[in-house]
Amino acid sequence: MLTALALVAGAVFLWRKGERQRPSLMVILAAVMITNVVIWSLPTRTGTTLTTATAQP
Numbered sequence: 001m002l003t004a005l006a007l008v009a010g011a012v013f014l015w016r017k018g019e020r021q022r023p024s025l026m027v028i029l030a031a032v033m034i035t036n037v038v039i040w041s042l043p044t045r046t047g048t049t050l051t052t053a054t055a056q057p
Contacts, residue, residue, distance in 0.1 A: 001037060004030040 007030040011023035040050045 001034070004033045004037075007033075 007026045011026040011030070014026070015023040043049055
């Protein structure tokens with residue numbers, strides 16, 4: 001999550017400097033990373049999350 005925040009901050013900085021392609025890709029990467037964390041954090045039908053399900057033997 002900290003990396004996603006750093007990517008967004010870096011994208012804003014580069015956008016203000018006039019670049020367009022790299023900041024766009026950085027924002028897309030941050031969105032993918034955040035979506036991945038949300039998917040792993042949502043509970044399944046049984047009420048457990050994927051993180052707790054993988055930790056159990």
